[in-house]
Amino acid sequence: MTDTAGIGRWKNLDFPLPPADAEEPASSVLSEDHDGGRIVLLTLNRPHAGNAITTELGARLTRALEDVAVRTEVRVVILTGAGDRAFSIGSDLRQRNRMTKEEWLRQRQDFDRTLYTVRQLRTPIIAAVNGVAYGGGSELAQSCDFIIASESASFAQPEAMLGLAAGGGSPVFLPRLLGRGPAMQMLLTGDPISAAEAHRLGMVNELHPTGALLDAAFAIARKIAGNSPTAVQAVKRAVQLGEGQPVEQAIAIMMDAHWRTAIHPDRAEGIGAFNDDREPDFRDADF
Numbered sequence: 001m002t003d004t005a006g007i008g009r010w011k012n013l014d015f016p017l018p019p020a021d022a023e024e025p026a027s028s029v030l031s032e033d034h035d036g037g038r039i040v041l042l043t044l045n046r047p048h049a050g051n052a053i054t055t056e057l058g059a060r061l062t063r064a065l066e067d068v069a070v071r072t073e074v075r076v077v078i079l080t081g082a083g084d085r086a087f088s089i090g091s092d093l094r095q096r097n098r099m100t101k102e103e104w105l106r107q108r109q110d111f112d113r114t115l116y117t118v119r120q121l122r123t124p125i126i127a128a129v130n131g132v133a134y135g136g137g138s139e140l141a142q143s144c145d146f147i148i149a150s151e152s153a154s155f156a157q158p159e160a161m162l163g164l165a166a167g168g169g170s171p172v173f174l175p176r177l178l179g180r181g182p183a184m185q186m187l188l189t190g191d192p193i194s195a196a197e198a199h200r201l202g203m204v205n206e207l208h209p210t211g212a213l214l215d216a217a218f219a220i221a222r223k224i225a226g227n228s229p230t231a232v233q234a235v236k237r238a239v240q241l242g243e244g245q246p247v248e249q250a251i252a253i254m255m256d257a258h259w260r261t262a263i264h265p266d267r268a269e270g271i272g273a274f275n276d277d278r279e280p281d282f283r284d285a286d287f
Contacts, residue, residue, distance in 0.1 A: 022048045028057040030082070031064045038225045039218065040068055052092035053136050055107050058114045065117045072284040075225040075232070077121065078126040078217045081137075084210045087127070087153070090135025091196035093162075108167070111136065115168055118143040119240075122233045122285070124224055128217040129153045129209060134192070139168030142177065145236065147203065148217060149195040150210040155203065156192035159285045168207060177203040227268035231283040234258075 030043040042064055045052040068074050081087040091111070096104065116124060118140065127144035134156045141147050141155075157174070159166040166187060174183035178201045186193060198204040208216045224232060236258040242250030261267055266282045273280035 007206060026114075026202070027060065028054065029060040029064050031067070034218070035222065035225060037071070037073045039078065039221045040071075040074050040076075041078045041214075042068075042089050044079075044081045047081070047085065049092065050086035050089035050132065051083075051137070052089050052094075053140075054092045054095050055110060055188050057092075058107075058111050062114045062117050065114075065121060069117075069121055069125060074123055075229045075285075076221040077123055077125040078128055078214075078221055079125060080214065080217070081130055084130050084150065084152070086131040086137070088134040088137025088140060089131040090137045090139075090158075091134055098161070099240075103173045105137040111168065115139065119169075123229075124236060124238065126217055126231060128213050128220060128254070129155075129195075129204070130213055134155070135159060137168050137220070139166070139173070142173040142203075143169055146205050147198075148206040148208065148213065148220070149198065149204045151195055151207050152210055153195035153198075153204075154192045155186075155195075155198050157187050158190035160188060161190040167183050174203075177201070190201075226279075228261070228270060228280070228282040229262075230264050230266050230283070231261045232268075233285050236274045 025045050028045050030041075030045045032041045032043070033039075034041060042061070044057065044061070046052060046054070046057060055190050065077075091107075096107075099107065112171055125144045127141035127147045129141050129147055129149040131150065131152060132154050133141050135158060137157045137211075138157060157166050157170050165171075170183075171187060174186060177183070178186070179197075182193075182201055185191070195204060195207055206216060226278075238254045238257040242253040245253065266280075269282060270280050
């Protein structure tokens, strides 16, 4: 007998399993330097599998981010997925289907480290979401500083449909990004929302045609890279640490960041460049 109820549960999701016999790429995460190393493009590189996140991909992404974190010349990171079908469909369910409980929990710890590394990166990181971002893929995008998306993108948290409570950040981030009601509906039903709806609700900053998404991401990245990296990283930290704090505590955090930049050489360079009507020559971040 056909399980029509089961089919119905998935009818709104484009949630493919990776082909069992698909050949894996040489590297599941690509790292490319642009603009003299000031911008780094990180690409999840399993397009045949919807850029599903395996243990190996998660570990490679963590290492790539840790490499970026110690390179003072890097001013912006762009994170995207290979191809135009998916940013990432989340954890690779074919790999997880063979796991013991201990292997699952070990992978979960590895993924927690990856997401923590994204969230704690001092360098600004932009998610350029091309296609579907489901489950852990959506949470990976949410962990970045902000999201821009292709017009064909969609976001979903289908964990409850799989017998799981979402554990990669969405119960924390989605209520802040969407508001409590839309976030609860998304988390409890598993239904996807379109990029247009995500943009309307404030989850996505900008929408672009699929073929123009990376160009738009680089345009934003170059604007950020042209600013003082010390000031950019300081204000990012002030936002992160001050969010959710009482007003005066948040202001104290903000002022600490402000005074750090006020005594930095970039402050004199920026004001001098403005008065001289020239482009500033900011130093690489050094704190």
